[in-house]
Amino acid sequence: MSYSLGMPDLSESDARILEFERSAPRSVGAKEEAIRAQLGLSPMRYYQRLNVLIDVPAAMSAYPTLTARLRRIRDRRADERAAVEK
Numbered sequence: 001m002s003y004s005l006g007m008p009d010l011s012e013s014d015a016r017i018l019e020f021e022r023s024a025p026r027s028v029g030a031k032e033e034a035i036r037a038q039l040g041l042s043p044m045r046y047y048q049r050l051n052v053l054i055d056v057p058a059a060m061s062a063y064p065t066l067t068a069r070l071r072r073i074r075d076r077r078a079d080e081r082a083a084v085e086k
Contacts, residue, residue, distance in 0.1 A: 010058045017049055018063050021070070 010018070020039060025031045032043045039046060051074065053059045054067045 010053075010056070010062060014049070014053055014056075014059065015062070017046065018053060018059060018066060021050060022063065022066050 016039060020035070025034055035041055035043050035046045041049070050070070054070045054074070060067045
């Protein structure tokens with residue numbers, strides 16, 4: 001699914017992903033099981049969609065704290081990878 005600035009609302013499945021992430025188990029194994037059971041997605045697909053969603057204006061508006069935190073984590077990891085590659 002692609003998004004544009006003109007798309008005001010999140011789809012139901014996108015909102016479910018963001019709600020899930022907000023309250024997901026912290027244990028990796030438990031989280032992966034819950035992703036499959038509750039969302040019907042593979043963990044890889046879940047994280048791909050989540051990574052796109054955190055840059056969607058509607059998601060940033062509906063979940064500002066969550067999306068900001070996830071973008072900070074993503075940016076920090078990208079910086080760490082770039083530092084290792086130098």
